[in-house]
Amino acid sequence: MTKLSLVQVRKTYRAVCALHDVSFEAPAGQVTALVGPNASGKTTLMKIILGLVRADRGAILWEERPLADYGRFQRLLGYMPQIPNFPVYLTPAEVTRIVAQLRGHRLAGFEHLAESFRLAPFWHRPIGKLSLGTRQKLSAVLALGVEAQILILDEPTVGFDPAAAVVFRRLVARKKEEGATVLFVSHLVQEVESIADRVVFLEEGRVRFAGSRPELQARTGARSLEEAVLSFYDC
């Protein structure tokens, strides 16, 4: 079965250990939610998968092979950052063209997605003049518009209006049906409830739980996923 595996991943910043030998699997065709308190190591973990941060040790495997062995492994990845930050004097159309050129994709796919998010009126305006929500929609278009086998979404719906959040969830569900491995970070437990098949709970750089929703509920004895996740927060 195709899957993204993290094996004994460790990262230390000076004297602080951000990740303690983290291991878990994110299978293809499923959404894995990465949850945990602030400063639990979620962002560091995602950045290691994305190649933005080097792990001290451990491996990131895709189909049992180190991700780095895939040459330009970023071709496999789609990424939606928590804070959308694009050059303020460029337009969404120009930033999309950059990504399309780097990926060798056609623009039409991105433009079709932009229509789903009702971005057309903003498509040729400088990004600096767009609201945070509109920038977040552009970020979603760029992440979901690429032909990625692994989607990494960091707090993706922060800043979205309810309609955009619904569109986003529908598009993620479609990616999942197409067989993508979706890994997403969220503090919104209801969102985890609505979208996740699996949950990884990180605390102080350690995996406290990694498994499917039924496994999580069985372990915590909770009736809902929301209740189960919250039980880890000691509240």
Next chain:
Amino acid sequence: MLTYELRNLARSRWIYGYAGVFWAASFLTFSFAEGAEQALLSLTHWNLLAVPLVSAIGAANAVYGRRRFDEFLLTQPVSRSAVFFSSAGALVLGLVSAFALPVGGLCLLAESPGGVSARMVAGGSAVAAVFVMLGTAVGLAVEDRARGLGLLLLIWIIASVVYDALLLYAIAMLEDYPIEPFLTVAVWVNPVDAVRLLLYQDLGLRFLLPVTLPEWSVWAGLAGWLGAVSLCTWLMALRKDY
């Protein structure tokens, strides 16, 4: 990517403000100075003070401002080198042009001595390029913007003010000793002073900095600085954890 970087820079207002300040300073200097040579000397002093400061601070600010976009670009199938060279290249081209075009243009209009003007513009451009790369290096190395900009201010004060003051102090205090070889090296090592000396030599003002450097060695020193700082910054960009 370089095209889009340049497009983004060309649409920003601050680069035109920067160019405008140089245009105004050159215009006023040529208008009020007594003769072209005096104007060039005043412009040299002003340029060698302003260019390193604005180049370094402007570059570092741009690096801090675009950090998350760099992160995003690096998650695309593109090498770190390509991202680095396109963003640093755009900054160097933008900031050097914002200095060289208004100052060079006014030198032409004022019919100032061609050789000296060309050296002043070329020297200022080389200093701008070195300090843009230095600003980029600090922007990559120091996570905290305030600390990074503070460090650059310190480097600028040392390179443009303190170093020169120490040289003049050494010349005054040790004039009876054979210090010229040491002074020559000291001037050559600092790109700001090397360009200053080049123009003093051109304008017949060698007594202001009593050392002699062949012109080729000044350009070689500037090229060496640019090469070394660019290489170090590139290596930092390759190894950086975002």
